[in-house]
């Protein structure tokens with residue numbers, strides 16, 4: 001599904017290398033997790049994949065189902081099936097949450113040559129998904145993320161994901177700021193979307209999210225590279241011993 005080869009990325013303004021040769025292959029139907037110390041480049045990877053400004057790809061490639069996504073505009077990447085749940089979801093004053101999600105869904109349907117969803121079908125869809133995520137009907141009427149608590153913003157990201165049904169879902173520290181019950185809801189939301197045709201890349205610092213979203217593969221990123229990959233036991237090792245042993249191994 002997602003094939004990243006030797007990806008090198010610099011900050012445009014500072015010529016500072018952040019990603020220094022990332023290789024990562026996420027197969028359809030699988031959940032991969034990325035852990036790693038602060039500042040190792042995990043969010044940068046998710047930003048570069050989704051097309052955020054400010055980063056320059058100096059080498060390497062990233063393909064989504066065989067298509068080069070790095071040459072696409074952000075909205076083309078979204079239409080191709082890529083979704084990023086932000087670490088810091090942005091507030092959009094003046095844009096209603098429902099309008100935002102319906103417009104996003106219809107833009108993607110249009111790009112895929114499908115008919116727009118009717119207002120009544122959309123209402124049914126969003127209500128059903130919001131109920132699953134225990135998102136209050138009031139939050140759907142408010143402007144996107146404005147005045148939402150940290151945890152509510154994260155759940156709203158998962159609601160968007162559930163509505164857009166992307167193929168490649170990237171979750172950047174969606175667990176941070178969530179209470180234990182909200183984390184379970186988010187994990188259930190992710191687990192409900194798991195399917196043969198969809199893959200997940202879950203960036204997290206904590207084993208506890210991975211207790212609920214059981215990953216197939218866990219990667220450790222250090223200083224802009226994936227230095228170790230393994231099964232879920234790797235996350236348990238990190239939880240117990242931190243990164244010191246892994247960093248010493250690869251030094």
Ligand SMILES: Nc1ncnc2c1ncn2[C@@H]1O[C@H](COP(=O)(O)OP(=O)(O)OP(=O)(O)O)[C@@H](O)[C@H]1O
Pocket residue numbers: 011018036037038039040041042043044045054
């Ligand atoms: N726009 C920017 N301007 C300056 N430095 C940046 C910028 N974007 C990223 N960096 C730097 O790049 C490095 C990688 O940052 P990134 O946010 O990708 O790390 P991370 O692994 O997601 O960290 P964390 O676990 O703390 O969220 C950091 O040293 C960060 O300060």
